[in-house]
Amino acid sequence: MKEINELEEKIKEWEKLKAALINRMAVSLARIASGYGKYAEKSHIIPYRIYVDTNDLRSKEVDRLLDNQMIKHVRWYIHNPRSDSNYYLLFIEYEHYLKERKVNEKKTYVPIELEVDKKNYEILSIKTHGDERALVLLSLLTTLNEEAILTKLMEKIRDQINEILQHIARILKTEWREVNAL
């Protein structure tokens, strides 16, 4: 039957696109996680968990995409990998709303477990447990904004380190004055 064949073709096309997008997202996330992990493993100053928000990206393309899908914001969370594990736990949170009523509908979490070889940051496995439609949309967002997410992540790490260094400098300066006064 012609109709069944057409449906089968469309489903196959969808499966292929979904696999390609999720795999591409895994590569992006591994890059993002490794960018974070390299620093997180070296210093306790780096927070245990860090996130990048779509508000941080400030891109018209992202805004339009979110608006079309009635999504308020997307947030990529990256957990500091435990020293005895290869796992990076990532989850993506998004909030969508009913545009007509301008009210928040609900927050949804799409958890993604990424096993990455820490030596060369190769992806060993990826497990996704999210709603398929959300997953594809988020894969798309991650894939298209990989550079921007990574840049923002590095900025956040740098700001965090700067803040702590300035704090230490302030303490030392006060103490130095106290020492000089003696």
Added chain:
Amino acid sequence: MEAKNRRLVDRCYKFVEDIAKIHVDAFNRCNIIPSEVTININEVDKHKKIRSKIGIGYMEWIFSPYPFHGYDCVIKTKSDKITISITFRPTYILRAVSDDEMKLKLLQITSMLRSRLKRVFIRKLKEPVEKTLQTVYQILGDKKEELLSDSSLLQLGM
């Protein structure tokens, strides 16, 4: 007469079973596929030929898989309803609110329209997949080819 009715019921069961196979398979592979499909009689009997023959004004079919058990096809008129349930054991169950005469009428129409119903049903499964594909391709733009041709990425285990 009884044998004729039995054949009618069997034909309807076979039809729902065919639909169930298509729906459950598609739904398991791709959850963009709607979990419930409703077909209105106007979509399969535009010129009211079948309806006027049997004497029913309005009718609709609701097809839906229910988790772990099987598949339901609810056939409804404004005041009556019958359900053809296919369980995956497989056992067929026909639950009816209607009296026997009405039940037979609903099954008769279903039987007469089954190939049109199947065509419309498949179209309703296909449409949301096509629409989503289109949206994603539009967003990807010229990155689409690069993404789909990168076969090395598809080697990852999931």
